[in-house]
Amino acid sequence: MEYFMRKLTFFIIALIILLTSGCSTQKQKTAITTNxxxxxTLKVLKPNSKTWTFSKKISSKQTSNHGVSNSISTSAVSKTDDLSNWTTSKGRFISYSVKYKQVPLKEWQRDMRKNFVKNAQKKIHLMTVTQVNASLKKLGAGFKISKLSDLIFLETQTNGMPLNQAFVAKGHHLYAIDIQYIDTDQxxxxxxxxxxxxxxxKKAAGQIAAAKLNGTWIAAExxxxxxxxxxxxxxxxxxxxxxxxxFERSAIQNLNSYSLISLNQNATYASQKINxxxxxxxxxxKTVASGDSLxxxxxxxxxxxxxRIGQGQATTYQKTSTLVAANDLPQDDIKIFEQMDQKNPAEAASTITVKADAPLVGMSSSIKYLTDPEAGQIISNEAVSLTNGTVTINN
Structure with missing residues (x-):
């Protein structure tokens, strides 16, 4: 009898250890999955700079009686019509010139509710984990979250305004989930x-010495x-x-001369990057590129x-000659551009218009179309004459 009791005690202890170990393993697996x-997401967002372009948008119905519908549909929005895009840099989020910081879920909730009067706060709801996972599935994500804090929550860096989207990323995709909704009567x-x-x-353009670009370029199609x-x-x-x-002139810009931070904060550059x-x-x-007034x-x-990228098309140009023919770009016009720059150090000669009268030079504050939103805007027109290679501004 005593022997039997000892064996029974040993069996019970072993069973307890096994069950405890099983629970611990299950908790560990859950923690690993969640983490x-x-x-x-944090690993995907870690690189110095990434640009994310719009791919797909989803929506669903919300009613006064049944809340948010479980039926989710793809919105009819084309990639060219949707202007939303994101740049991430070492975990920071930037949309055009607006910078965002990551905040914990509780802080985001607290700040979000501050934007509503007390009575309205009762009508505010967050999507559930199940609803978020349904959205992720519809967007093509092959994973699920287990709690809302698995997502990245953002506020504007300057005034702490909460963004009504939460983010998660994997591979080459960034998912933005509309996380908040408000009760409605209709x-x-x-x-x-x-x-x-x-x-x-995408295919990346390499860095090229500007001197090697001189010549005539033709778009055959x-x-x-x-x-x-x-x-x-x-x-x-x-x-x-x-x-x-x-004749219109624009600067060829070697973007390597700009810091990564300044580029990421530049709305003009961000727009061209999306294009x-x-x-x-x-x-x-590392890109060498240019732009124009169109x-x-x-x-x-x-x-x-x-x-050449723009207006929904990409056009290929090939360099057909390392020379520029005088009938394509007269040497006199080059001299006018150069000397007007010298006469106006704070400006740049942008255009030369030649009709029956003297050449008219359009002056701009900048012709750096990749980084300056005012590039190519004519701030003055100067009538000039060229005598023995010297430009004179006509009064």
Whole structure:
């Protein structure tokens, strides 16, 4: 009997150890799964700079009686129509020029409720974990969260305004979940989330010495017109085009001369970066590129090929000659551009219009179209004459 009791006691102790070990293992697995979602997101957001372009948007109905519907549909929004995009840099989020900081869920909830009067706060709800996972599934994510704090919550860096979206990332995709909704007295359509693609999957342009770009470039597939001749001329760091009665000039910019922080905070650069990504190319700190007054982006792929991106199209230009013919870009016009720059150090000669009268030079504060929102805007027109190679401004 005593022997039997000892064996029974040993069996019970072993069973307790086994059950305790099993529970511990299960808790450990749950913790690992949960931590992996957040850790994966933080790892994806860690690089110095990533640009995320819009891919898809989802929505569902909300009614007064049944709340948010479980039926989720894809919104009919084209990639070119949707202006939303994100840049991430070492965990920081930037949308155009607005910078956001990460905050804990509890802090985000507290600050979010501050924006509503007390009576209205009762009508505010957060999506449940089940609803978030349903949105993630519809957006194509192959994973789930186990609690809302698995998501990244944001507030504006300057005034702490909460953003009504929470984020999670994996691989080359960033998922933005619309996390908050408010009770309604009628049936409405509400946004449930968006997915963005990382442009690091796109083809990148390499860095090229500006001197190697000099010459004449032709877009063979272009239907020529007065506003688009299908030909550009490059000379000593400037891109020239002939439109109607004018020559237009823009600076070729080596973005390596700008700090990564300044580029990420530049709204003009951010907009052009999105344009490049939508066309399948990457605009980054190593890029040599230019722009123009019509909003086109000129992205140099190598010293003999460039891509013009804009107005929903990407046009390829090939360098056909290392020289610029005088009938394409007269030497007198180059002298006028250069000397007007010298006469106005704080400005840049942007255009030269030649009709029956003396040449008219359009002066701008800048012709750096990739980084300056005022590039190409004419602030004055100067009538000039050129005598023996010297430019004179006519009074």
């Amino acid at each position: 992996t979602v957040k850790a994966t 049936t409405i359509t509400i946004d449930r989330g968006q997915v963005f693609a990382d442009t690091r999957t 272009t239907t020529t017109s007065a506003s688009d001749t299908g030909k550009i001329m490059i000379k000593d760091g400037y891109l020239y085009q002939h439109r109607y009665d004018s 490049a990504a939508r066309a399948g190319y990457q605009l980054n700190q 909003g086109y982006l000129y992205l140099f792929i190598n010293e003999n090929k460039l891509i």
